Amino acid sequence: MAHRILHLSDTHVSRTGPDEDGVDAVSALERILHDARHVPDLDLVLVTGDIADDGSYEGCVAVREMVGAYAAERGVPHVYTTGNHDDRAAFTRALGSGHLDAGGRDVGRLAGGSAGKRAAVSDVGGLRVITLDSLVPGSVHGELDGGQVAWLRGQLATPAPYGSVVALHHPPLHVDWAPFMRNDGLRDRDLLADAVAGTDVRAVLCGHFHLQLSGTMNGVPVWTTPGVVTRNDRTCPPDRIRGVLGAGATVVDLGGPFSPVFLTLHARDPRAGEQVYLVDAVSWDDVDED
Template identity: 55%
Template structure:
């Protein structure tokens, strides 16, 4: 199973440079162009913050750009919500988030909770893809509700032929960094209790705009770097810097040495230029407001 994993595209309806001078649409186009040589792609996963402000036009643009790439590869597309996304607009354009290579709905099972959360299941060549909704409206951190966790427990009760892949936005692992500790998935131990001893082979997430690997309940967790920019933590403690450069990942499961996780970086002459810097006071403010 070869998965192209993207995250944090942050498209907006204007398709123009944002306040930091970064054109998110151009970043996605550049990344997809660099990935065109990849062969044997079985699935494409995009783990949230698809739209920067939750606009339907942004979701339509992402559907078209990623959809064109998917049609060339013949791979289905699995998309999740992130903290910048808006559930109603996401659903209006992308449905369950599980799409065929031609852009039609393909989810086999869909959870729609009373509060609007959406989770879904699809199977590709014996591999079960489960997308979850970690969005907490108006907040930067994420959470998986008891409704979703109970539903996931039932889904995992019967193993898939090859195993299960979970995808959602907020990482359940963190570095010892203030923003990650506050902005990640709350109560990851609850998810750990659900997946421990099951057929879950990998958890795919985004949100941090940098690559990170760890384990939750002995299950590999991969955080793919962002498409719109990358976070560079070679900064003084309590600060953070975003740099230009679109990135994505290739995840290989089921092989003799798997799982394998590999990152791609689009060739951009402006790569590594600073997009923005967060000083100690700004980081402290973000942490206090979202703690």
């Protein structure tokens, strides 16, 4: 059986709308959802973190309402993970476990013993959807604690009818010539790699880098989707990070002869490619996000 996911990430909506760089995050999300209206036969909408740019409840609610309306029109669930900009308390208040059905009801089963972290699982037509919480408050990089990894191993011990997808904000892969990726991605990559090796995981889906990036981890495909609020333009020098306008998303197809397939969508934005910032590519863990 095939499953199709619309994969979004890094919506960065604040309580007032714009992100910290002044980008109209609400319009960016509205644009990509509008331009993705013709994608047929969706089974799930997934948003892999940085829901609210300022970590606010209001930002999370705004994204939930926009994505939820899109999902409700198609009768499909919508699922969210935390990101480094998010606040767990606000995320929980607005999104619960992060696993919402087409009507907005919380259907996720939270991991036990994870000290309030938003790791959860739900079923989408026989496809097991597992979300992990890689948020490290006050830091840009991501980590997974041993409790989450043990819980993940327990979930994957029994195969699901149509396999599993694992979703989290911080990618467990990078390119060597982009130092910010190495510094600011998932720090404990090997723990995740070992947990998914030899299981029914069909793909690991991530965000955070605001660009599309693919690779494998112990034979499991890993995909990083472009950002909604801005896109990371890697035509800049390796020691810089260039953010440009142009919302993106991915259609993930699971099942069929080429599975998994990742198709990138770009919003029809007349200002796409316009530079928003150009900064030194030091580890952003040195930057105060507040």
